[in-house]
Amino acid sequence: MNVLIKAYLRRGLSYEHCEKFKLAANDLTRVKQMDPMNKQAKDSLARCLKCIKQDTGIDYVPEGDDIRINTTEPIDLTDIVIDCEKKETKAPVVSQKK
Numbered sequence: 417m418n419v420l421i422k423a424y425l426r427r428g429l430s431y432e433h434c435e436k437f438k439l440a441a442n443d444l445t446r447v448k449q450m451d452p453m454n455k456q457a458k459d460s461l462a463r464c465l466k467c468i469k470q471d472t473g474i475d476y477v478p479e480g481d482d483i484r485i486n487t488t489e490p491i492d493l494t495d496i497v498i499d500c501e502k503k504e505t506k507a508p509v510v511s512q513k514k
Contacts, residue, residue, distance in 0.1 A: 421450050425457055437464040438476060445478040 428443030441464040447457035468476040 418450065421447055421454070424450075425454070428457070429460060432460055432464055435467075437467045437471070438478075440464045441468065441476060442478045 424443045424446045428440045428447060431437070431440035431443060441461060444457045444461040444464065447454055448461060451457070465476060468474075
């Protein structure tokens with residue numbers, strides 16, 4: 417897998433996890449442009465677009481500068497972790513019979 421595709425895919429999935437669906441859709445659209453057969457990008461993009469439509473009531477279409485692929489600038493992934501709120505999950509408690 418191309419390093420650039422992998423970076424955009426990871427960042428898009430991270431944005432999706434942080435519920436930043438428009439940013440996720442932009443990155444996942446870039447992945448789809450570079451690798452049209454990428455199932456993970458396709459599925460995640462569909463989920464993001466669905467969430468955007470539920471939240472705003474409009475169909476979001478990434479275009480122009482939102483999805484421009486610039487291979488000369490490095491991708492900064494550090495801002496994603498900082499912007500995400502930590503979501504705690506607890507495993508169900510299972511009692512053991514003795």
